Amino acid sequence: ATPCKIPVLKQASLFACMTGLRISDILKLDWRDFEVGPDQGYYIRICTEKTETEATLPISQEALELCGEWGTGKVFKGLTRSMTHHPLKQWIAEAGIRKRITFHCFRHSYAVIQISLGTDIYTVSKMLTHKNVTTTQIYADLVNSKKRETANKISLK
Structure with a gap:
């Protein structure tokens, strides 16, 4: 809810939260990468910069709305990698978040x-777009609530 002095930074940041895309892929995201699937939902066709993995990823309507008005060329016009440093830190601090x-x-x-x-x-x-599921398992280890839920599923009572 905290306003950001650079609106495109806020849009791209929230888009990343909703899609899991890397900054490198968001920076090069073009309107030509979007398509409507057979289910009438929106998809992004990308070749990731880091792993060079080709993927067709569904995105939610809410994530699509963060992209702004449909157009041509880059989706997040004006976004630069340098904005993800000091301007991002400033916005995070203004939100009252002290964590890095x-x-x-x-x-x-x-x-x-x-x-x-x-x-x-x-x-x-x-x-x-991980090449190996073992990379993703790191995140699963962080979800202790699921471990607790699993531990409590079986009961002798």
């Missing part, structure tokens, strides 16, 4: 939230 938050933390948040809401690890791995 980087843009990559939004990707971690996406993974942990998905797993804590019950999304299976294989699906989360595919959405994050």
Whole structure:
């Protein structure tokens, strides 16, 4: 809810939280990468910069709305990698958050939230375009509430 002096930074940050995309992929995201699927939902077709993985990823209507008005060229016009340093820290501080938050933390948040809401690890791995599910398992270890829930599922009473 905290206003950001750079609106495109806020939009891209929230988009990262809702999609798990890396900053490198958000920076190069183009309107041509979007398509409507057979289910009438929106998808992004990307080739990730880090792993060079090709993927077609569904996105929610809410995530799509963060992209702004449909257009041509880059989706997050004016966004630069340098904005993810000092301007991001400033916005986070203005929100009253004292923890060290980087843009990559939004990707971690996406993974942990998905797993804590019950999304299976294989699906989360595919959405994050991890080459190996063992990379995604790191996030599963962070979700202690699920461990507690699992421990309490079996009862002799």
